[in-house]
Amino acid sequence: MIRTQDITKSFGENEVLKGITTEFYDGKPNLIIGSSGAGKTVLLKLLVGLFTPTTGKVFYDDVDLFSLDDDAIREVRMKVGMLFQGNALFDSMTVGENIRFPMDMFTKKTLKEKTKRVDECLEMVNMEGINDRFPSEVSGGMQKRVGIARAMVLEPKYLFCDEPNSGLDPKTSILIDELICDLTNRNNITTVINTHDMNSVMGIGDNIVLLKDGHLVWQGDKTQVLESEKEVLQDFIFASPFLRRLREDALKQRHAHD
Amino acid sequence: MVIDNMLYNLGRYVTLMRSTVARPEKFSMYYKETIRQMDAIGVGSVFIVLLISVFIGMVTAVQFADQLGDSFVPSYYIGYIVRDITIIEMAPTITCLVLAGKVGSNIAAEIGGMRQKEHIDAMEIMGVNTAAYLIMPKVLAAVVVIPMLVAISAFVSIIGGYISTVLPGTISHTEYVLGLRSFFVPRYVFMMFVKAAVFAFLLTSVSCYMGYYVKGGSIELGEASTNAVVVSDVLILVFDFLIALLLT
Numbered sequence: 001m002i003r004t005q006d007i008t009k010s011f012g013e014n015e016v017l018k019g020i021t022t023e024f025y026d027g028k029p030n031l032i033i034g035s036s037g038a039g040k041t042v043l044l045k046l047l048v049g050l051f052t053p054t055t056g057k058v059f060y061d062d063v064d065l066f067s068l069d070d071d072a073i074r075e076v077r078m079k080v081g082m083l084f085q086g087n088a089l090f091d092s093m094t095v096g097e098n099i100r101f102p103m104d105m106f107t108k109k110t111l112k113e114k115t116k117r118v119d120e121c122l123e124m125v126n127m128e129g130i131n132d133r134f135p136s137e138v139s140g141g142m143q144k145r146v147g148i149a150r151a152m153v154l155e156p157k158y159l160f161c162d163e164p165n166s167g168l169d170p171k172t173s174i175l176i177d178e179l180i181c182d183l184t185n186r187n188n189i190t191t192v193i194n195t196h197d198m199n200s201v202m203g204i205g206d207n208i209v210l211l212k213d214g215h216l217v218w219q220g221d222k223t224q225v226l227e228s229e230k231e232v233l234q235d236f237i238f239a240s241p242f243l244r245r246l247r248e249d250a251l252k253q254r255h256a257h258d
Numbered sequence: 259m260v261i262d263n264m265l266y267n268l269g270r271y272v273t274l275m276r277s278t279v280a281r282p283e284k285f286s287m288y289y290k291e292t293i294r295q296m297d298a299i300g301v302g303s304v305f306i307v308l309l310i311s312v313f314i315g316m317v318t319a320v321q322f323a324d325q326l327g328d329s330f331v332p333s334y335y336i337g338y339i340v341r342d343i344t345i346i347e348m349a350p351t352i353t354c355l356v357l358a359g360k361v362g363s364n365i366a367a368e369i370g371g372m373r374q375k376e377h378i379d380a381m382e383i384m385g386v387n388t389a390a391y392l393i394m395p396k397v398l399a400a401v402v403v404i405p406m407l408v409a410i411s412a413f414v415s416i417i418g419g420y421i422s423t424v425l426p427g428t429i430s431h432t433e434y435v436l437g438l439r440s441f442f443v444p445r446y447v448f449m450m451f452v453k454a455a456v457f458a459f460l461l462t463s464v465s466c467y468m469g470y471y472v473k474g475g476s477i478e479l480g481e482a483s484t485n486a487v488v489v490s491d492v493l494i495l496v497f498d499f500l501i502a503l504l505l506t
Contacts, residue, residue, distance in 0.1 A: 048383050070387075077385040088380035102384045105283050160383075 001026055002047060002158065002190055007056035009042055016042045018214040020056070027188040029181050029204045031195055034211035035236060041162060043211065044194045048080060048160055049073055060158065078106060081151030085163040087143045089135040089150070095122075096131030099150045106154065121149035125179060141172040145179070152183060158190045159183070165197040173197060177204050198237060201225065210236065226250055271467050277389040278397070291395040299361050299396075299462075300403030304410070310356055311411040314348050315340060315418025323428050333429045337437020340419035345446045349412035351498050354457035357404060358490035362465035365396060366486035369469030370479045378470075393466040397459060404458035405451050412450065449505045456497055461490040 002024040009017040016039045024030035024047075032040045045051045047058055049065055058065045060076055068076065089098050099118045103109055109117070122128050125145040135143055144164060151159060161180060165173035177197075181204045184191040193200065201208060205222035210233055218233045225237055226247060238244045282288040319340045326333060369392055372378050381388045416438065424434050465486035472482045 045379075050379055050382060074385040074387065077383055080383055080385075082380065082383045084376045084380060086376055088376040090377055091375075105287055105384065105386055154384075 001061060002192065003059040004043075004047070005057040005059065007043070007046065007053045007058065009039075009046060009051060010054045015054075016214050017046070017053075020211075020216050022209050022216055022219060023207075024190055024192050025207055026190050027185060028191070028206035029177075029184050030190070030192045030207040030209070031201060031205045032192065032209050032211065033196055033201055033236070035196065038211040039214045040194045040196075040211055044160060044162055044192065047192060048082060049077065078154065079157040081154070081156035081159045083144065083147045083151050083159075083161040083164055085166055087135070087147040089143060089146060091135060093134075094131060095127075095133050095135065095138065095146050098135065098146060099153050102150065102154050117153060118149075121153050122146075124152065124183070125149045140167050141169075141176070144168065144172075144176050148176075148179060148183070152187075155187070156189060159192070161191070161193040161195075163194055163196075165195060165200060170199060173199060174203065180204070198243070201237060212236075226254075267467075270471070271463075274389055274393070274467055274470060275463060277387070278393040280387050280390040280394075282390065282394075283386060288391065288395055291391070292399050295396050295399035296403050299357075299400050300407060303357060303360060303407060306356060306360060307353055307407050307411050308414055310352060311349065311414040312418040312421070314352060314411075315344060315415030315420075316422035318343055318348065318415070319419030319423045320428075323423055332433075334433040334437040334440065336423055336429055337419065337434040338440045339437075341416055341438050341442075342446060344412050344415040344419075345450050347498075349415060350408045350450050350453035350457060351494065353408050353411045354404065354454065354461060354494050355491055357407070357458075358461040358465075358494060359487050361400070362461045362486045362490045363483045365462060365465040366469040366472075366483045367479060369393075369466055370472035370482045371469075373470065373472045374475070374479065389470070393463070393470070396466060397462045400458040400462040401455050405454035408450060408454035445505070449501065452505065453498065453501050456501065457494045460493045460497060464490045464493060 004020050004022055007017055007020040008015060020043060032043055034040050042051060046053055049058075052066055057067075060079075063076070065073065065076060089095075090101065093101065096115070096118050099121055100114050103114045103117060107114070118131060119128070122130065125148050127142060127145045127149065130138060130142070130146075135146065138146065148161075148164075159180070164176050164180060168176065177200050180191060180193065183189070193204075195201070202222050202225065205225065208218075208220055208222065208225065209216060210218040212232055218228070218230055220228065225233065228234070234244075234247075238247050319336055322339050323333075323336050326335065369378075372392070378388050378392070381391065420431075420434055423429050424431050468482040468486040468489070472479055
């Protein structure tokens with residue numbers, strides 16, 4: 001579990017995060033949602049230690065991340081996998097080499113063992129047989145999957161995904177969501193996903209944190225999203241008249257069923 | 259304001275350089291990367307170094323032959339002057355100024371591009387000490403191969419001087435060789451290697467620093483690349499003077 005305690009983050013005069021206290025649970029996808037500029041990416045980068053908070057603490061289980069020295073932080077990070085918005089695959093390496101890189105750097109496995117693990121990871125994301133292709137030779141959706149495979153290669157305890165659906169068509173987005181959800185449940189890892197994709201929210205949102213102007217304004221799950229009357233949540237999730245009508249219909253159906 | 263900025267950058271540069279000196283996560287990965295960089299910096303720069311060196315030697319010899327003219331200075335001095343100018347100044351300084359343009363801008367653009375594409379963040383999250391992994395092999399490779407390039411440059415410059423004066427018949431082969439063998443001070447060769455190693459460290463570390471802290475987009479990346487060359491060149495000239503003061 002990851003826990004934040006009264007986190008604030010300022011860049012100069014600009015306070016981007018304002019007193020965020022929340023928890024991200026094991027074995028379920030935890031979503032951070034909010035409009036652009038709400039502070040989602042800053043919070044995610046803070047959770048992985050790429051930014052340090054101005055005030056407040058981040059706990060990995062019961063370990064305060066920012067009380068650790070650089071070496072200890074690196075040890076924690078070896079239990080972390082991250083999928084970046086732009087995938088961050090190394091262009092000069094093949095897909096196989098990209099996935100193998102963390103093992104090359106941190107393990108004493110033989111080449112045969114590493115190749116076997118690369119194949120397992122590619123199979124896990126349904127991308128067998130593309131080891132020798134370069135990232136530029138595969139589609140955006142495939143790059144996302146390769147990014148997930150690389151993030152999973154050292155069997156992380158914590159998985160972070162920054163906008164995993166950005167730039168993907170709705171069908172591929174859903175496949176990526178299902179894949180992340182499946183890996184999270186199967187491996188019982190703490191997954192934190194930064195998104196503003198409403199399909200993700202309603203599909204895999206087991207724990208949703210809504211940010212607005214740097215404040216945590218709502219937290220709940222996908223079933224509560226539909227029921228909640230909180231205006232800031234409804235304005236964000238059901239932004240268009242079409243989506244509002246859908247919500248009303250869904251609520252009517254639910255009440256009729258009850 | 260300018261001084262504040264300089265001090266800020268100096269502090270950040272020193273801090274970055276300090277964090278590059280760390281125990282490698284895996285020695286073999288650093289070794290492989292260092293060899294790759296040696297190939298890129300060394301082998302990749304041989305042609306340009308040969309080209310500029312032969313012309314520097316030729317121009318130095320022709321100019322000096324013209325200066326001597328009908329004076330009473332013996333003509334074998336042409337070989338002597340070409341040798342010393344090349345070893346003391348031309349080979350280390352001009353070669354490193356050119357390499358700052360070729361290698362330095364390339365390093366700044368490579369690391370800056372990695373920063374912008376979040377490759378550095380990805381490595382950080384994997385637990386890699388990015389300052390050490392991305393910078394140390396480059397600096398180490400440069401400090402080893404650039405002195406070799408400078409030695410090649412000095413040799414080729416001297417041959418250039420021979421081509422431009424002996425082949426047209428300005429002086430004889432014997433006179434040029436006599437000049438090369440006269441008044442030799444071994445300390446100058448030591449000075450050449452000291453300069454080459456110091457300049458190699460400066461041009462790679464400054465370029466890595468410029469790339470490592472790039473923010474923004476392609477315009478900022480271009481600026482970082484330009485700044486890497488400009489700052490490296492200025493520092494090379496300043497340290498050229500300081501080394502000359504210290505070692506002569």
